[in-house]
Amino acid sequence: xxxxxxxxxxxxxxxxxxxxxxxxxxxxxxxxxxxxxxxxxxxxxxxxxxxxxxxxxxxxxxxxxxxxxxxxxxxxxxxxxxxxxxxxxxxxxxxxxxxxxxxxxxxxxxxxxxxxxxxxxxxxxxxxxxxxxxxxxxxxxxxxxxxxxxxxxxxxxxxxxxxxxxxxxxxxxxxxxxxxxxxxxxxxxxxxxxxxxxxxxxxxxxxxxxxxxxxxxxxxxxxxxxxxxxxxxxxxxxxxxxxxxxxxxxxxxxxxxxxxxxxxxxxxxxxxxxxxxxxxxxxxxxxxxxxxxxxxxxxxxxxxxxxxxxxxxxxxxxxxxxxxxxxxxxxxxxxxxxxxxxxx
Amino acid sequence: xxxxxxxxxxxxxxxxxxxxxxxxxxxxxxxxxxxxxxxxxxxxxxxxxxxxxxxxxxxxxxxxxxxxxxxxxxxxxxxxxxxxxxxxxxxxxxxxxxxxxxxxxxxxxxxxxxxxxxxxxxxxxxxxxxxxxxxxxxxxxxxxxxxxxxxxxxxxxxxxxxxxxxxxxxxxxxxxxxxxxxxxxxxxxxxxxxxxxxxxxxxxxxxxxxxxxxxxxxxxxxxxxxxxxxxxxxxxxxxxxxxxxxxxxxxxxxxxxxxxxxxxxxxxxxxxxxxxxxxxxxxxxxxxxxxxxxxxxxxxxxxxxxxxxxxxxxxxxxxxxxxxxxxxxxxxxxxxxxxxxxxx
Numbered sequence: 001x002x003x004x005x006x007x008x009x010x011x012x013x014x015x016x017x018x019x020x021x022x023x024x025x026x027x028x029x030x031x032x033x034x035x036x037x038x039x040x041x042x043x044x045x046x047x048x049x050x051x052x053x054x055x056x057x058x059x060x061x062x063x064x065x066x067x068x069x070x071x072x073x074x075x076x077x078x079x080x081x082x083x084x085x086x087x088x089x090x091x092x093x094x095x096x097x098x099x100x101x102x103x104x105x106x107x108x109x110x111x112x113x114x115x116x117x118x119x120x121x122x123x124x125x126x127x128x129x130x131x132x133x134x135x136x137x138x139x140x141x142x143x144x145x146x147x148x149x150x151x152x153x154x155x156x157x158x159x160x161x162x163x164x165x166x167x168x169x170x171x172x173x174x175x176x177x178x179x180x181x182x183x184x185x186x187x188x189x190x191x192x193x194x195x196x197x198x199x200x201x202x203x204x205x206x207x208x209x210x211x212x213x214x215x216x217x218x219x220x221x222x223x224x225x226x227x228x229x230x231x232x233x234x235x236x237x238x239x240x241x242x243x244x245x246x247x248x249x250x251x252x253x254x255x256x257x258x259x260x261x262x263x264x265x266x267x268x269x270x271x272x273x274x275x276x277x278x279x280x281x282x283x284x285x286x287x288x289x290x291x292x293x294x295x296x297x298x299x300x301x302x303x304x305x306x307x308x309x310x311x312x313x314x315x316x317x318x319x320x321x322x323x324x325x326x327x328x329x330x331x332x333x334x335x336x337x338x339x340x341x342x343x344x
Numbered sequence: 345x346x347x348x349x350x351x352x353x354x355x356x357x358x359x360x361x362x363x364x365x366x367x368x369x370x371x372x373x374x375x376x377x378x379x380x381x382x383x384x385x386x387x388x389x390x391x392x393x394x395x396x397x398x399x400x401x402x403x404x405x406x407x408x409x410x411x412x413x414x415x416x417x418x419x420x421x422x423x424x425x426x427x428x429x430x431x432x433x434x435x436x437x438x439x440x441x442x443x444x445x446x447x448x449x450x451x452x453x454x455x456x457x458x459x460x461x462x463x464x465x466x467x468x469x470x471x472x473x474x475x476x477x478x479x480x481x482x483x484x485x486x487x488x489x490x491x492x493x494x495x496x497x498x499x500x501x502x503x504x505x506x507x508x509x510x511x512x513x514x515x516x517x518x519x520x521x522x523x524x525x526x527x528x529x530x531x532x533x534x535x536x537x538x539x540x541x542x543x544x545x546x547x548x549x550x551x552x553x554x555x556x557x558x559x560x561x562x563x564x565x566x567x568x569x570x571x572x573x574x575x576x577x578x579x580x581x582x583x584x585x586x587x588x589x590x591x592x593x594x595x596x597x598x599x600x601x602x603x604x605x606x607x608x609x610x611x612x613x614x615x616x617x618x619x620x621x622x623x624x625x626x627x628x629x630x631x632x633x634x635x636x637x638x639x640x641x642x643x644x645x646x647x648x649x650x651x652x653x654x655x656x657x658x659x660x661x662x663x664x665x666x667x668x669x670x671x672x673x674x675x676x677x678x679x680x681x682x683x684x685x686x687x688x
Contacts, residue, residue: 162506165668168634215610215632215664248592249611266559267593288559290512320559324509 003132003200007139010071011202013282013316014239014260022307022315023070024339025142026332027243027263028322029063030075033332036062046091047083050076051123057130064139066329067336071140071203074131074196076124078146078207082155084120085188086113095159102158104170109181117192124192128199143201145193145230147208147244148185149223152178155185164213171222178222186226190233197238205241205263206230212246219250231257241284245321251276266291266320270309283310286320287335292327296334303338313344347476347544351483354415355546357626357660358583358604366651366659367414368683369486370676371587371607372666373407374419377676380406390435391427394420395467401474408483410673411680415484415547418475418540420468422490422551426499428464429532430457439503446502448514453525461536468536472543487545489537489574491552491588492529493567496522499529508557515566522566530570534577541582549585549607550574556590563594575601585628589665595620610635610664614653627654630664631679636671640678647682657688 005011010023031037037059040049049055059075079089079097092098103109118125131141154160156167171178193204211223227242234240235258242254243263254262255277264273264285273283287306292299307317317339323332349355354367375381381403384393393399403419423433423441436442447453462469475485498504500511515522537548555567571586578584579602586598587607598606599621608617608629617627631650636643651661661683667676 163634165634165670168632169637169670172635172638212611215635216613218632218635246590246611249613249616267556267590269560269593272593288512288562290507290509291516291559291562293513294516326509326513 003137005137005140005202007070010140010316011239013314014203016282016314019313020344021342022313022317022339024317024336025069025071025073026063026067026319026323026335027073029067029069029073029332030059031323032325033323033327033329034062034066035329036066046077050080053123053126053130056124056127057134060127060131060141061134064135067333068340069139069336071142072131072135073142073144073205074124074128074201076127076144078144078151078209079154080121080124081145081185081188081192082151084115084117084192085184086111086115087155089154097154097160099155099158102166103155103181106177109177109184112181112184114184114187117188117195121192121195125195125199128196128201132200140202141200142203142205142241143193143196144205144207145189147206147211147223148182148189148226149211149214150207150209151185151189152181152222153210153213155181164210168213171218175221182222182226186229190230193230193234194237197234201238203239203241203260204234205243208242208244208247211244211250216249219247220253224250224253228257231259235259243284248273248276252278255281261316263318264320270306271311274310274312279312279314282314282316284316284318286318289319289321289324289327292319292323292331292335296331299331299334300338303335304342307339307342347481349481349484349546351414354484354660355583357658358547360626360658363657364688365686366657366661366683368661368680369413369415369417370407370411370663370667370679371417373411373413373417373676374403375667376669377667377671377673378406378410379673380410390421394424397467397470397474400468400471401478404471404475404485405478408479411677412684413483413680415486416475416479417486417488417549418468418472418545420471420488422488422495422553423498424465424468425489425529425532425536426495428459428461428536429528430455430459431499433498441498441503443499443502446510447499447525450521453521456525456528458528458531461532461539465536465539469539469543472540472545476544484546485544486547486549486585487537487540488549488551489533491550491555491567492526492533492570493555493558494551494553495529495533496525496566497554497557499525508554512557515562519565526566526570530573534574537574537578538581541578545582547583547585547604548578549587552586552588552591555588555594560593563591564597568594568597572601575603579603587628592617592620596622599625605660607662608664614650615655618654618656623656623658626658626660628660628662631662633663633665633668633671636663636667636675636679640675643675643678644682647679648686651683651686
């Protein structure tokens, strides 16, 4: 890739270069709070949107046009990976991800395949090409995947859950099977993210949405070693951000890896995140998504406080989790503008 | 109260006396993993069990008889408090707590009453008397209430939730109303816990189940100040334990209060909890409830590791959250026995 990016402030920070203000984007920025997204959502179901490159590309670019974020993140879903591995997730209305036959036995795990991602996930790679055409170098494009642990959670539980107790029970009673499954997911994910980079994403982010359900000891057994394999492999060819929600307890360990940035959720105070990471990696976060419901003037004050609390240019402004569907667009824009108006 | 308690190891630890092993009990120990509990559950619905002193007392004593825990905790529910305040929660099958008309407007908040707890919650006080008869001084009895923030969460959301975004949105857009509601809940809770102590509980625990949904700053606005009012009032007449799930970030602040012990969930490593509390309060926890699915030998090893990691006699062994319904009774007993067999 030798494309020129006009607004490269995100990449500058990931390269530890000097900037005049933090870059800003929002997790789930291509989402339901945008009327333009809802218009497409009314016509096409969830996985149709993911699998149709024209739709995915259009959705991906929306927040760049409408909100003015400093990066696009590909519209897709972490469950396209298990789908490619012969685990046929569907999206149930008002219920979320659903698997008729969750993976729970040795036979189930054996039947899970490590696919050729260039074939099974070609539609994602096509979406990346199309998105880059639409972006025309305005901002960088972020690719992503779920962490192996998080994918295992959905795969074993068969659906969303408050605590993923079935998935945890599976790991604690069948650790060998769990590790076999985790390694298959890891191998697929590494190939998938490499293919995304070849197709043209400039950064990748790994989402460990459910790592925070584990104790530190179990995190070091069932989640982090697999994320670390991904980071080790991918960091040689691109910038890697890891966002592990609720995993403040593992930040110190994560900071020792060749990760380019670590995402922080809103329950971890910025100065604590700095201490836990010995101030040696770029941090990204951590505005409480529900705080975007506050009046705009309050959002502006809180954004300024957040940037100052992260003290340092090795920082990317973001939410501490995905933006909520009921956030007014004007509030989302106020968040982005408040960051863009800040000066170090 | 001048009753004599035969096994007073829990009270000894709360009084900072020397003990030969940690005391042990389990959150939700009177629960669905016990066949004896299920037998009663088949005959009587949830709030009937709470409201019938004979049933509540029988259920409360079950784990003392069957598992051999060092304390009983009254069988009841945190939602009996809003029920007493004119907020008519029901328990929906397979769905949990449900409120037809959630509290969301100024009128709603104004109509919430601070009741005479001796009348509206007499059935709880009767259950305490009956339980103490059945216990006959074998072990101490723990009373409890939800934190005002956690009660607000259910009251505004109207049901359980992953993130309580509606409740948070209410607070962030109507902070004055939120504080009015929180104060009403606090006043009721203080009166309620005092009445429990008069009726004969030996310790009280405040459960802040959803404090972990807040940032530290918002926790200090919407949750902790109200828990602290309760701790300040109750600590003059009894021992107070606060368990705030997911609130590692507030432990340092909590430790400055006159609390007798702080509960720790399994995501906060014991040595970190000690550091955050300057090793100056008794800590309680923090076995991952799902880890009780591990083989018994592994449970025994992990219990020993946990006790050692909390290093110090100012410690109460417990789970990091409520016991799960699918835990074999033999595993629950193995947990308790492992603690009881430990020697400092």
